[in-house]
Amino acid sequence: MTVMVKLNVSMLKDIIDDIDFCFKLAKEESVIILPGVMVGLKNWVWMTYAAEPSLLEEALERVKTFCHSHCY
Incomplete structure (x- = not known):
C-alpha cells in the first residue's frame, strides 16, 4: 500500500523541504519514507507500507511525534 501526503513546510520550524523532512525523520x-520530489512532487512525502497494524501504528506515532517536535 502507498499514500502520498502533502507537507506544509511553513508550519514546521527547521524543515526546508520534503528531502529535509525525510532525512530528519529517519x-x-x-x-x-521517500521525498515526493523523487516522483516530481515537491514538498510531498511518499509512504509505502506492508506491515502488521501494530507496527504501522507505531511508525505513524513516531511521525506524529516528529511533526509535533518540529511545529512552530
Missing part, C-alpha cells in the same frame, strides 16, 4: 525517529 535520523530522529528511525522511520524511512
Whole structure:
C-alpha cells in the first residue's frame, strides 16, 4: 500500500523541504519514507507500507511525534 501526503513546510520550524523532512525523520525517529520530489512532487512525502497494524501504528506515532517536535 502507498499514500502520498502533502507537507506544509511553513508550519514546521527547521524543515526546508520534503528531502529535509525525510532525512530528519529517519535520523530522529528511525522511520524511512521517500521525498515526493523523487516522483516530481515537491514538498510531498511518499509512504509505502506492508506491515502488521501494530507496527504501522507505531511508525505513524513516531511521525506524529516528529511533526509535533518540529511545529512552530
